[in-house]
Amino acid sequence: MRRKNIYWAFGIVWVCLLLFMQWGIKADASSGSRNEFNLGPKKEGEAILFVYHYKLNDFTGRYEHKWGDGAAYVTEKLSIFELVVNKPAGYEVAFMKFDGVSTLYGDRARIVMLTDHRIDVYMRPAPKYQQMVYYYKIQKNGGRKLFSSRSEMVSRGSYFRVPFITPPIGWHVAYGYHYGTIFQEGYGYTVGGDNVLEIYMDVNRNYVDFHLEKEGGQLGRQTLYYDSEQKVKLKEPEQQKPGYQFMGWKGEVFGREVFYPKDEPVMAPYSDDGHVIDLYPVWEKEFENLYVEYNGNGVAYKSVAYGFAEQCKLAEEQTYDFSFEEEGKLLGWSFWPGKKETDYLIGETVDAIELFEKAKKLGAYKRRGKDVTISFYVVRDNAPKILVYPAYISLAEAQEGKITKEYLCSLIKIRDEDDAIVPTLEGYEETLFINGKDKDVLTLTVVAKDSRENVSKEEWTVFLVGAGGKHGRREGRIRFISKEYMGTLAENSVWRKDSVLQEELLRCVNECREL
Amino acid sequence: MLGFMCFLMFVVGVMSMLTVDAKYSRKNELEVAMMSAMKYAMEGVLEERIQTDEELERSFQNSLRRQITSKSELSVDMVECDVKDGILSAKVKETFTYPTGKQGELTVNKTIIVDREHRE
Numbered sequence: 307m308r309r310k311n312i313y314w315a316f317g318i319v320w321v322c323l324l325l326f327m328q329w330g331i332k333a334d335a336s337s338g339s340r341n342e343f344n345l346g347p348k349k350e351g352e353a354i355l356f357v358y359h360y361k362l363n364d365f366t367g368r369y370e371h372k373w374g375d376g377a378a379y380v381t382e383k384l385s386i387f388e389l390v391v392n393k394p395a396g397y398e399v400a401f402m403k404f405d406g407v408s409t410l411y412g413d414r415a416r417i418v419m420l421t422d423h424r425i426d427v428y429m430r431p432a433p434k435y436q437q438m439v440y441y442y443k444i445q446k447n448g449g450r451k452l453f454s455s456r457s458e459m460v461s462r463g464s465y466f467r468v469p470f471i472t473p474p475i476g477w478h479v480a481y482g483y484h485y486g487t488i489f490q491e492g493y494g495y496t497v498g499g500d501n502v503l504e505i506y507m508d509v510n511r512n513y514v515d516f517h518l519e520k521e522g523g524q525l526g527r528q529t530l531y532y533d534s535e536q537k538v539k540l541k542e543p544e545q546q547k548p549g550y551q552f553m554g555w556k557g558e559v560f561g562r563e564v565f566y567p568k569d570e571p572v573m574a575p576y577s578d579d580g581h582v583i584d585l586y587p588v589w590e591k592e593f594e595n596l597y598v599e600y601n602g603n604g605v606a607y608k609s610v611a612y613g614f615a616e617q618c619k620l621a622e623e624q625t626y627d628f629s630f631e632e633e634g635k636l637l638g639w640s641f642w643p644g645k646k647e648t649d650y651l652i653g654e655t656v657d658a659i660e661l662f663e664k665a666k667k668l669g670a671y672k673r674r675g676k677d678v679t680i681s682f683y684v685v686r687d688n689a690p691k692i693l694v695y696p697a698y699i700s701l702a703e704a705q706e707g708k709i710t711k712e713y714l715c716s717l718i719k720i721r722d723e724d725d726a727i728v729p730t731l732e733g734y735e736e737t738l739f740i741n742g743k744d745k746d747v748l749t750l751t752v753v754a755k756d757s758r759e760n761v762s763k764e765e766w767t768v769f770l771v772g773a774g775g776k777h778g779r780r781e782g783r784i785r786f787i788s789k790e791y792m793g794t795l796a797e798n799s800v801w802r803k804d805s806v807l808q809e810e811l812l813r814c815v816n817e818c819r820e821l
Numbered sequence: 822m823l824g825f826m827c828f829l830m831f832v833v834g835v836m837s838m839l840t841v842d843a844k845y846s847r848k849n850e851l852e853v854a855m856m857s858a859m860k861y862a863m864e865g866v867l868e869e870r871i872q873t874d875e876e877l878e879r880s881f882q883n884s885l886r887r888q889i890t891s892k893s894e895l896s897v898d899m900v901e902c903d904v905k906d907g908i909l910s911a912k913v914k915e916t917f918t919y920p921t922g923k924q925g926e927l928t929v930n931k932t933i934i935v936d937r938e939h940r941e
């Protein structure tokens with residue numbers, strides 16, 4: 307009720323005000339006459355000023371006036387006047403000044419005539435427009451592809467500031483490219499013609515800095531490109547910690563402790579471009595106990611357990627009994643059987659960590675839980691092997707002094723895989739041969755010594771045989787025989803008559819024939 | 822192209838000749854050495870310098886190996902070695918390398934006896 311009264315009061319006051327204003331208006335006797343005052347065009351800066359005084363035809367009329375005229379129009383108060391400026395060719399309305407105070411933009415104005423008004427219309431040459439084409443491109447994995455493009459018209463001669471687009475999440479604007487000029491945000495220039503602008507966007511990067519220790523220097527850096535779909539593997543530390551196994555990286559990402567296990571791909575965290583993450587390696591001991599197993603000649607001995615930081619003293623020759631069939635000097639230990647080169651010498655002292663690292667590099671270790679066993683194999687220098695057979699020496703040659711030490715040595719064969727051995731003879735005396743008699747049996751000792759002082763000895767029997775021999779001579783004639791010549795045997799040959807011998811001979815020639 | 826083919830044929834020809842010659846030479850050497858060693862050993866039997874089968878075998882092998890001077894590996898397989906009966910039969914295999922690098926192998930078989938009259 308009370309609100310309704312307020313409305314009534316407001317309406318009455320408004321009506322009274324209108325009546326009062328009507329009372330003040332006089333009918334213009336000179337209606338239709340033209341009071342023209344043309345100030346004419348004048349220049350103000352680059353803009354050309356035209357002043358118009360418009361005259362309305364009727365109360366709510368629309369007055370269109372031709373370019374170049376100043377005009378005045380008289381109408382009643384409170385009538386509505388609409389001004390539409392006809393722009394001359396090549397010009398446009400810069401702005402209009404209403405009563406020299408208010409600025410109106412556009413090429414038309416609608417005002418209520420309260421009193422005499424003056425409208426100044428400022429014109430300027432219409433600019434020529436140029437097309438600006440923007441290509442927003444994204445760069446990824448070395449390639450570029452179009453993200454979006456747009457074009458707009460910009461007046462020639464105006465100063466133009468290139469707008470940068472808002473990039474998608476995880477991306478940033480890297481740079482722009484304008485006819486050979488690489489620019490950043492805020493770049494602008496005076497437009498002189500059609501322009502093609504390329505703006506490149508890069509995916510945000512996280513820099514992962516690897517450190518060996520908290521206070522240590524930087525090991526390296528890896529760039530992680532933000533990609534919500536793809537995970538990447540973190541690098542492993544190039545510098546390994548002897549005796550320790552790399553488990554992964556730990557660090558702090560945006561205030562949260564993180565652990566990235568080894569070989570497990572991770573996703574780059576979303577961040578602004580250039581965010582740096584510091585990571586530190588997580589190490590774990592490779593073993594708790596290390597055992598050394600010594601192998602040789604089919605037997606193996608396992609050592610006591612060595613702790614992680616302990617030193618191992620490798621076995622010496624007398625430490626274990628290998629009872630080798632073949633004598634030879636023990637040179638050292640090898641990770642592999644049948645090797646001639648030693649990896650460690652006998653009795654050598656070596657750090658357990660160093661020993662493990664070497665075995666790990668060669669793949670020569672066995673692991674059971676936290677215990678590691680490294681197998682060693684003996685490396686021996688083979689002793690020389692002497693090959694001698696009883697020798698029958700002509701007595702005549704012996705008595706003539708032709709049987710020298712060198713001659714006898716030439717009848718001996720030595721086999722050694724490691725060295726070239728020249729044998730020596732013990733018990734040789736030249737007089738024994740010169741003064742020798744038929745059927746004398748001389749016993750010599752052949753000695754072979756290799757470069758590593760391995761010595762082999764062998765008894766050698768030498769028979770002195772006289773010419774024609776005082777030995778008894780068996781009856782018979784020596785002859786080669788084959789199956790084809792079996793028929794050439796004499797009728798009374800033992801090989802024909804004796805069935806046992808015949809069978810034996812037949813077997814021999816047949817067996818030889820088969821080959 | 823023709824020149825290259827001729828050169829290739831020439832090389833192949835020379836290699837073939839060397840191979841054939843190597844085999845022939847080695848076979849000859851082995852046969853002569855084997856016959857000589859067997860004869861020497863069997864003469865020892867006749868002269869009673871060699872009394873046991875083992876001595877006979879050693880004498881033969883010793884003599885054979887001393888006579889083979891070319892680079893090769895000898896493998897002696899005794900078929901029969903009997904001093905009492907007077908028979909020595911052996912198969913000798915020589916392994917060697919041809920000038921072309923290929924492995925070669927030779928086998929020579931011989932049997933030697935002391936032939937005598939049968940008496941009742």
